[in-house]
Amino acid sequence: MKSDETISHSQVLSEAEPETAAPASAFGLPPEAPLAMPVQNLAHWDPAARHRPSRPARTPWLARLWVFGGALALTAYGGWQMVETVSVSGSPTGLQLALVVLFCLTFSWIALAFTSALLGFAVLLRRERAPAIPAGLSTRTAILMPVYNEATARTFAGVEAMQEAVEATGLGRHFDWFVLSDSTQPDAWIAEERAFLDLRARLGPDARLYYRHRLKNHHRKAGNIGDFVTRWGGRYDHMLVLDADSLMSGPAIVALAAAMEADPDAGIIQTLPLIINRNTLFARLQQFAARIYGPVIAAGLAAWSGRDGNYWGHNAIIRTRAFAGSCGLPDLPGKPPFGGHILSHDFVEAALIRRAGWAVYMLHRLEGSYEESPPSLIDVAVRDRRWAQGNLQHARVIGAAGLHPATRQHFATGIAGYLASPLWLLQLVVGILLVLQTATERPDYFGGAGFSPVFPRFDPVRALQLFGLTMAVLLAPKLLGLIVALRHGAARLACGGTGRVILSSLVEILLSALVAPVAMVIQSSSVMDILLGRDTGWNPQRRDDGSIPLRDIVSRHGWHMVLGLVAGGAAFAIATSLFLWMSPTILGLVLAIPISWASGQLGLGLALKRRRLLATPEEATPPAIAVRAGALTARNTARGFDGSDALSALHADPDLADAHTRMLPPGRDRPRGAIDPDRTLAAAKIAEAETVEEVRMWLTPRERMALLNDRTLVDRLVRLA
Template sequence: MGTADSSPRDAAKPFYGPFRSGLRRFVFFFSVFVVNVIASLWLADLFWHMGMHRAHYAMLVCFFILNGLLVLGSFHAIFGFFDILAGKKRSVRIMELAEGKQGPLAKRFAVVMPVYNEDSVKTCGRIEAIYRSIEATGHLDSFDFFILSDTRDLDLWVLEETAWTNLCRQLGAFGRIYYRRRRTNENRKAGNIGDFVRTWGGGYEGMLVLDADSLMDGGDIVNMARVMEAYPRLGILQTPPKLIRGSSVFTRLQQFAMRLYGPLFIRGLNFWQLGGGSYWGHNALIRVKPFSEFCELPALPGREPFGGRILSHDFVEAALMVSEGWEVWLAWDIAGTYEEAPPTLADHLIRDRRWCQGNLQHLWLIFARKLPLTVRMHLFMGIMAYLGSPLWFFFLLQGTWLAWDREHSHLSQLPFENVVFRLFHINVTEQSLILTGAVFTLLFLPKILAFCGAILVPSIRRSFGGIIPLCVGLVFETLISILLAPCMMASHSLMVLSIVLGKAVGWGNQNRETDGTTWSDAARFHAFPTLLGIVWSVVAIKIGWIFAAWMSPILIGLILCIPVSVFTSRVRLGKALARYKILSTPEELSPPPVVLLADAAKAAVDPALDAGVKNRTGLIAAVVDPYVNSVHVTLLEFSELSQEEQDIAERCLTEGPSALTKNELSDLLYLAPAMLLMHRAVWVRPAEGIHPIWTEAVESYRRRLDPPTA
């Protein structure tokens, strides 16, 4: 438990009162419940009229859950649409606390970027852009920056050090931008942030947590800090990042959909969650002290995948904050917050595998004591984001079994007189069409509302490239989404099954750039959905052409998932669409200043300090290059060199790095005396006394790095 002085309950009046918050939540969830119950009873009545079958009972349970999720999502868009119509002044906005505020910030804040096997030049480029953007506001003195490395690749480790040093030299930012690499990366990203909080967190009121692909506008960051200073009850301030820099068809589809439909869902989410929001792991400002006191995550009972360390730590950290009386708000009106997305469907599903395991671990927590309703709802929605797929799969299987049984049993069905027929005189066909129409309306209503809003507002319409690119983009995104949905269903179902069977996921670095998925990789990755679609199609045709036609959107999506995955991964096709402004977004057509700063960032690159030169890359440069060696050694703590460690260093010199294990090389890189010893040896010893890899590196200094001019 935290100390008394850290409790927010008496620190300030709530920004939005508990009665009004409760009323909003009641209206929202009661509306969702009523619509779902009506639809479920309508289907039950339809089944009763057709004559109840054993499959109907399971289908009703699945429908109640799946339709509830559909109604929940659609009502986020509906409530968000009306919230937008009400106007900005009548909406609940935590950021209004920063309006009219001037003068320097009273507290200090940290900008922290955890990295894991990332491109160090691009990572430092994003730090440079944020640094310059905050500097332009005149409030740079209130911020420090931390690159928190968990990188395991030894060459990338050295590249990170040189990029950071160049960045600090070019910006004059030594003592303001810091770099730290953990020797052991326990508990992944949550452990990385936790290590920062324990080591440096006491010097800061709040920390802005970024991902390696995050960008944020400096003015917005300063305003977020002002809100945290003005409102003592605020624990976490989450922003809704926009996707940028999409080059493949897949990423362009994602960023177009998020940019067009996203504002509706964000406003609808804010309508009911208010101060009981969630934390998405990045692009959020966190108050350090309560985070330190309440958000130390325990290990779950048992082993992975359901036990062990919590992977989706962000939801849990927000839950702990809210349960202790701190408020977590969504700053929906922050415009300058950005991130990038996985470039292909395969990369997206690889990332989803980690999220799936992490979200399913929340089954341990959703019924825990002291958790408010909003927290339980966030955990529930996160869990059902993945459990919904196997439920949908099971629902479709039950429907197929029902159709097969009725087609091949040759028994006549005795219809029962149902309630709907008695009340409205609607036959079974009309009743089925009405339910189908209602479901499809809920499914496509968010797209329709967002499209109408964009078309009717000239500034929004122009920001997406005009009416024709917007219309074409909407149709194209809808068709591809229909094709992708069955593949996602099958893939998520496999993920859930593998987790249930006890297969835990590893911690791999995220692929942010690629030139497309190969046909062989797509065939290997999507073999199950494709085979499933072929077999299911045969069964559907044997049942009857009417049933096959009814199932065709699902079956076509499964069968075509390999070519769809390949073609949506292609950058050249994405660029072709971009030329005609199809799937374009406002940030693509009119790049924000911080994005332009990141595109132009070059401070991390300097030929005088470069660990990426041919024949002396990474680890080799840390031994051979005088400048790289001195930078690396400066960042190490001094230690005495044992005889065993001297022997390992000597073996590295004579037999080359490949003769050592990765752990031995890592240990050497942490030993300042060993690095100095090897550096002197490669320059002083005759070539016959050291491995050729070192002599080639030394020889490379005698050759021109730039091509001579005529």
């Protein structure tokens, strides 16, 4: 190892330069080994092009019959009970029939989750060993960390911690590490380069660590991964795709590579990432729910999906040639939000690689896979808006030729997950109209049998029973997850003991019930935006703990509060019983502003943490990989990677500026005769500037990016006083 005091940025790149580098590769990258990634045709599919499995795959028919047959039977029973509830006074009215239809649609969603969780519960009752760490490997794997305007200190801390952990297994030579940047902010780009050069300097000349920055983030993450595959995919048997907040232990990474080696028919092997390192109130709710209830849901999904599973876009290993041959994503016809680039690319990639005959499945028992989550309700809503558009786009893909039926079910489930909220909202509105009709409409003296007047009414006993059934089906997956957690003594003690685990579950259920109405209205609004043709952007995700300014919360949730007040007043005016029935929804909406404010509060989350509420085993005994990454993050933060201005950093360090220009790919400079307005303005401004401070004041963000992409302008910047 060489210390960062004894090696310069330029030396790092010299040592990183391959002996026989391909002409298209920039410094700091391995020789290119292109792999074709043809764009797939969704309208046509030739079955002869399928991969032929080396051995027959067993389809879990019994599991699927239980999950889907059971959900169908439950929905039929619930629908029948609803018909009986609204048919007390004779044939149902149009509004009552609408209520029955909406109930069946929404109830089927929770019924499917219930039967899948029951299956997962049965699976987890059988104690099985997690995959063992292999003694050796014969393949090469590229570990990919795509980044987009992320916190550099944490990103590179995670890469370094994982690289150390893999090296500690003795099998590090089988893995290369790539940080694939799509960052569009100048400060983030230069911070990444500084962190990369610093890490390369400490790892020494034999480090298999590489960094690539794309000029334009074409097709976003899918395009980022696709660029890697088409340039270097031929060098690697597999690629392990991460997110910027991902962490995986060394044994988990090696076990994934070994599992892919052992199964020549596997195309994607997904892990179950656990949420860690979360401290705000809302993030701790998500962390606890994912840890306690998540394993039951994941086990059920893995059991009925079998080898026809899904892919969540990160913490998964992929067979590179299978991906290249089958996962080139086409642009959908038309304009966004339903046309253009596919946002939720991971589902589609799983569908296409399965169509090509490769297996997709999950190792839900594999330990050592982690991620983080957004810190507040608003942050989740921003991410969820993008996911909503991506999942609704799948309505254009679900009918693609050659897809496996289980794949179509994954698409349908994803679409239904976002349609559920507006359907629930519509069901609530229909219920209010029915109660209003009952309270204001005169009895029908002629439509009933005999001479008895007919009042439009409900059967209160059946209605109460149906409500109890709905609540039981809704809460059962959480109860099953709680039972599994309580059965494991070590995990139970780590969470504070039986009493605290049960109390934490009650706290989670209560707070989730308050959040649910707000989330329902937000998702409904998102779906309406998409249906009206409004596209979403792709803003970088806020990952750090921290609160949101109150004015932003009021701006976002003010109309939710007004909606709750209006709905509450109207319900109370119609009937006291209606007000009581709607009170949970009304309360959540009326309290939307304080709930959203509290969700991002670090102090509230830490107060629960001190009382060991919403605790997880990983919080009591943090994984070694998380502890190491935390220490490295603190060190990187102290070095100021994320706090420096890009232009000042290059000006102050000529070696960094030289390294930066050498890492620009060939052809990045402006071609003769091609006038780039941003580059032209940047050149004019830097020509008049006498100091770097003037350049910083004068250049816009776009002009800064143009400067950083031009070797000549970077050289002028360095020469300023």
